[in-house]
Amino acid sequence: MAETQPRLNSVQPTLAHTSRLAIAGGAVLLLAYLACWLVVPSDPELMTKLLFLPGVGVIGAIIANASGTGGGVVFVPVFNALRDLEIMQLDPLQVVAVSMGIQAFGMSLGALRWTDRLYHQHQPASLEARVRARDYWIVSGAVLALSLPAMLATQRLIAFDGQAVLMGYKMFSIALGLALIVATWTFNRSLPEKQCLARGDLAALLLIAIPGGAITALFSVGIGELVAFYLFLRHYPMVLCVGTACVISAVSCIAGLLWHIDAQTVQWEVVLLAAPGAMLGAFLARPIALWLGARRLKTAGGVWIIASALYLLWLNAN
Helix, strand or coil, X not given: CCCHHHHHHHHCCCCCCCCHHHHHHHHHHHHHHHHHHHHCCCCHHHHHCCCCHHHHHHHHHHHHHHHCCCCHHHHHHHHHHHHHCCCCCCCHHHHHHHHHHHHHHHHHXXXXXXXXXXXXXXXXXXXXXXXXXXXXXXXXXXXXXXXXXXXXXXXHHCCCCHHHHHHHHHHHHHHHHHHHHHHHHCCCCCCCXXXXXXXXXXXXXXXXXXXXXXXXXXXXXXXXXXXXXXXXXXXXXXXXXXXXXXXXXXXXXXXXXXXXXHHCCCCHHHHHHHHHHHHHHHHHHHHHHHHHCHHHHHHHHHHHHHHHHHHHHHHHHC
16 A cells, blocks of 8 residues: 555646636536526516525535535525515425425536546645546445436335335434544554545445435425535545545436426526525535634535534424
């Protein structure tokens, strides 16, 4: 292993920073967004009551794309407030549909930003490691190969007890968030990041892919969050942890959104207003994550997932 680092660095020299991939992909997303304005139904009167949603989209996308975890908890209190104020009524299925619609734009741009970083990595600092493109695409492709069928099947065939699943999922998230924080500041604190994807870790990711896909069908977040936190816990570089989580979440939300469009559960006014903010937040997220650094990002991510899980459990209880 000691001989591997120089060899990896010699074949992957430091490259100039670029955002070309994100800009080109962002142009495609912008065209898709403009097409939505032309073809989807919307209520102008309702949209005038929801003009604050672009700001909410920015905040949610920064959180989601900086850490690889879902920013859906940002939207939950917003939707509850809209219901309490009798502005707009969204049932649970519509909340999932709207969240997938927003993430289809925001997480896609975030995935492009992190993938751009993969191919333009800077010289790693002490205890940091470069990410191999092979590992990046193996994680993304292998997880999606199992999680996507599970998500699509769950959407079409299975009726879960949503409250029971939410309770179990969030309890697991709290345990995972606590473990991440403890590991970051104890035994992982002075260890170098892993340079290569271990077979055991790939096997573990495949084990969580199927339940993660099913959870994503129910809540619009799940598999990306689980992948990010597992890789963070196992002390892989930030680009691998967050980048693959964003790629997996983006593909999952685009695929899941198609079913909701066919089922006519998408409240398009929300998507049309929040998506531009989500794309802006996704573009800003990567430099914020790199500025924080791996240790602070892992800590912030752990705190975020614990706080969001506790909030959703409290919301469910009330």
